[in-house]
Amino acid sequence: MTLRSILLAPSKLLQRRGIQNLYRQYASGHREIPALTKERYPIKRGKFSEVSDGDIARFESILGGKNRVLTATEEIQGYNIDYLGSVRGFSRVVLKPKSTEEVSEILKYCNERKLAVCPQGGNTGLVGGSVPVFDEIVISLQLMDKIEKIDEYSGILVCQAGCVLETLEQKANEKGLVMPIDLGAKGSCHVGGNLSTNAGGLRLVRYGNLHGSVLGVEAVTAEGRVLDLMSNFKKDNTGYHLKHLFIGSEGTLGIITRLSIFCPTASKSINVAFLGLDSYESVKNTFLAAKRNLGEILSSCEMIDALSLESSTYHFNLQSPIEKYPFYMLIETSGSNIAHDEEKLTNFLESTMEKGLVLDGTVTNEPTKMRNIWKLRELIADSLINDGYCFKYDISLPLDNFYDIVLAVRDRVGPLATKVTGYGHIGDSNLHLNVSCPKYGSEIHKLLEPFVYEYTSNVRGSVSAEHGIGFLKTKYLKYSKRPESLLLMTQLKGLMDPNGILNPYKVLPQV
Ligand code: FAD
Ligand code: MLT
Ligand code: ZN
Secondary structure: OOEEOOOOOOOOOOOOOOHHHHHHHHHOOOOOOOOOHHHHOOOOOOOOOOOOHHHHHHHHHHHOOOOOEEOOHHHHHHHHEOOOOOOEOOOOOEEOOOOHHHHHHHHHHHHHHOOOEEEEOOOOOOOOOOOOOOOOEEEEOOOOOOEEEEEOOOOEEEEEOOOEHHHHHHHHHHOOEOOOOOOOOOOOOEHHHHHHHOOOOOOHHHHOOHHHHEEEEEEEOOOOOEEEEOOOOOOOOOOOOOHHHHOOOOOOOOEEEEEEEEOOEOOOEEEEEEEEEOOHHHHHHHHHHHHHHHHHHEEEEEEEEHHHHHHHHHHHOOOOOOOOOOEEEEEEEEEOOHHHHHHHHHHHHHHHHHOOOOOEEEEEOOHHHHHHHHHHHHOHHHHHHOOOEEEEEEEEOOHHHOOHHHHHHHHHHHHHOOEEEEEEEHHHOEEEEEEEEOOOOHHHHHHHOOHHHHHHHHOOOEOOOOOOOOOOOHHHHHHOOOHHHHHHHHHHHHHHOOOOOEOOOOOOOOO
């Protein structure tokens, strides 16, 4: 049993592989272009108009020219395919507004003409929500990336929805603040996309979800009405909290154009521990010990199984800082007093090692080493796609049943899968069950679904812990939402988007 702070070999992958690289892989033939969504899934196009040359001319007049209205096939391919390569639409136009007024003009026109639209942020979504199903017009928020204000006194950041999360993190750091959300896709995802999916991520265990951190939003409705729901105060109990309708509604109720968000103070003392454990039971008990011993300084608590680590180390040529174990945990602490935090961490590690829960580990507070440890975890998603195709399940489960499903699925799909792995945010009871294989196959798909969702529902889990419903899970929403709730959701959609033009075929089950 050793507790060592070791030098990690410098990683060959110094920067997160940009999501755009994935799209370049399609262009270069290294990745197979997925089948059209309408061919892989039984779905009927809604009664929307088709985009005409006259519509394109109108968009050009709203956006002031051609360069913000993309129509060339090679330019728009990346906007039609999702990050996973699981769905593909065939939109013929991508619009790039720069202001709320332009978004409003576009939606007003599309609503009158009954043209369906698909709002898109960084296109890192994992449920097929960010790309068109058929020929919906893509409204990309890429150019809406202004940071309006970061106030170090109140901790409030105000920005447009198309700001990239990592850029906001860097700017917030300069003011002694951090973003309340962090995720592996931070180099590409937009904060507006984060709100629209109510993304969870690696810091939720500490800062809670976006319903708590977001103070206000500005959103444009399907009919082009601008809703100013911006608030710069933590406390504002004036009637219904309408902003929450846009957090997590995945672009089906409106387009988020601006937001204000509370950024906590950056911690002076950050430590990362990477631990080896021999069973899921030990992982669970180590999590409990972390909560009890680390208390308020616990800022991340992640579980990684052996195959998940094997995947990121293999595909990205990374080196694990410890020997091989059946399970690993990545625990991060963030606090304001180095001596106090180290004492707590040491006590926690000593006690879990004495009890035989943790078998080996490494702890570091050096930024480069911490980043290298985080890469082992954050690159799991990308690495599994490198196997060819990856079925992703993002479920909330009671901790007593947390890992059993990985074993059950492994048994069920047998050699059809390359890997069946389990990792995720154990601190939030959120498991990422991933099944990789050489390419998409309907045989393995049928073995996985609805099995995974029925299993999850039987233990009263959630069929989508943090990624949302998008296109891929609409059929399975019923496993987590009762009919009365589904009815109210449908009624709300009808009220806010009477022509159903906003991100159709997403979230709500198709009738
Ligand atoms: P997109 O993918 O472009 O869109 C997602 C959805 O939001 C779509 O339905 C789209 O229509 C809608 N949308 C986007 N912008 C707007 C807007 N301004 N107004 C209205 N609707 C909009 N997710 C997590 O929750 N936790 C994680 O830890 C996590 N890690 C990830 C790691 C990797 C490597 C990857 C690839 C993805 C990860 N994700 C994670 C999923 C994804 O990054 C998040 O869902 C993210 O919030 C999506 O942001 P985006 O800007 O890419 O949105
Ligand atoms: C993560 O936590 O890494 C993300 O949610 C992506 C994934 O599920 O792989
Ligand atoms: Zn996650």
